[in-house]
Amino acid sequence: MVDMMGLPERFLSTSSGGGVLQHSASDGALCALLAARERCSGYTTNLRGVSERMTVYTSTQAHSSIEKGIAVAGLGRENLRTIAVDETFALCPDQLEDAIVADLRAGARPCCVVATVGTTSSGAVDPLPAIGDICRRHSLWLHVDAASYGTAALCPEFRDLFRGLELADSYCFNPHKWMFVNFDCDCFYVADRAALIRTLSVLPEYLKNKATESGAVIDYRDWHVPLGRRFRALKLWFVIRHYGVEGLRAKVREHVAIARQFAQWVDEHPQFERVAPTPLNLISFRHVAGDAASQAVLERVNQSGRAYLSHTRLRDQFVIRMSIGQTHTQLQHVQRAWELICAASRDVMTNDE
Ligand SMILES: Cc1ncc(COP(=O)(O)O)c(C=O)c1O
Incomplete structure (x- = not known):
């Protein structure tokens, strides 16, 4: 998928990151928010619970699944900052920076920004290069939600809409929306798989096995919430085979x-x-x-x-x-x-x- 869609090499499992098929973009956003929360708190929140006010930023046009993810991750809906948009409904980077600085002054811990490529109401594309730059400067996790528009990266002529994606810590899009795959199928990528695995990994006795211990397999149970997984790759593979790239x-x-x-x-x-x-x-x-x-x-x-x-x-x-x-x-x-x-x-x- 990474080759086919010209996605950043960091998302490859042969690099520092990797990808996993999830149920939906909502699950992808939740996993991104959980990993962002853990990285921001020095991996202490899973252990002790939320002990500080961690803030998350997205545009007024972001999908409702972001607000839901924040609630489920225990970050508190009040700590979601919805940033104003320009005349094309894309997030205004200056306003984002101002909100982060104001929160820092107020003693909060800015934790994550969620940018959208293709908002639900208007198809707006947030400016990833400027947002990514702000995230780097303030050490914030950047999640990019391209649930619907992500499929367009198949075509080189539309890839300009995804410029700046190499700055993202996580990214998701839904082949079940525009890539002709039946529901459910969300491609979720991370640039640093260690952060995600450290966030979601739990190893009880009954799951211990030699393949895991020797590192011979990727345990995708550590990449999302459920333990059991559907065989989503099969239907995705068959769609790709049927139509061809x-x-x-x-x-x-x-x-x-x-x-x-x-x-x-x-x-x-x-x-x-x-x-x-x-x-x-x-x-x-x-x-x-x-x-x-x-x-x-x-x-x-x-x-x-x-x-x-x-x-x-x-x-x-x-x-x-x-x-x-x-x-x-x-x-x-x-x-x-x-x-x-x-x-x-x-x-x-x-x-x-
Ligand atoms: C931009 C965007 N993000 C997320 C979602 C949620 O998708 P899912 O149903 O896969 O959770 C949608 C659904 O319409 C969407 O348009």
Whole structure:
């Protein structure tokens, strides 16, 4: 996967790090937060519990799984700092630095930053080089969540979105989102496996064996919360074998091209507007008549039973999300969905008059 996607060599098990298949991006974030917590506390928290106020930083647009991970890791939701974003919904590095400095002054221990490549609501890409630089200067763990957009790294032309990933301590993306693998399948990587293993390793008598003692095997039970593991590699391997690397790339390119076409339709339509840039396959848009009209369009389309759209809020406005990434989605399907959306808009505007 590292070769295929041009990921940093530090993530290879032949280097200092390694990767493991997990259930979900939420599990990946939790493991990253646990390792960050342990490294920050000199590996004493597992032993004695949390004894100081450790703070975690992410953007206002980060996925809710980060807040959940902080709660589960016992770091305390109050110690999550949500950093403001710019006009593209990407985290503002200056504000991040200010928040870290303010916490240091207040006697807290800044512990971890979670950056996102492809936020759920708008597909925003946080500036990894600047964030990584801040993490290095303040010795913070950097976790990068690319749950959905991570698949795009298959294509060299999209790798610029991942620039700075070599500064990350951990990284995850979900082949079960956009790489045509059935749920569940999350690729989770660390740059320093020793930190993760030291955080999660427990060795009772009944798990002792010669292969572990001699170092002949990698004990993946020390890389995540569960002991038992599903054979996720099998389905991932079969998907790669079925499509081939070029086949996967072709699908991703096709989806991005369809998304760009959809974005153009939205831009050209007088009643709709995009509310965020479209770097890859997510289009966030709204009805210009306001929240009630956007919501009515969404409900009409969903009630038709022919397409299903989800929604979010951006800048306190109701926003419709169109994500092109299903295995068999083609332009004709998206075109029909767009026709439904336009028809719903006509109905909504007529009813209003
Ligand atoms: C950016 C991002 N991170 C994390 C997640 C959570 O993914 P999972 O269901 O694998 O925990 C999502 C899900 O939509 C997401 O969009």
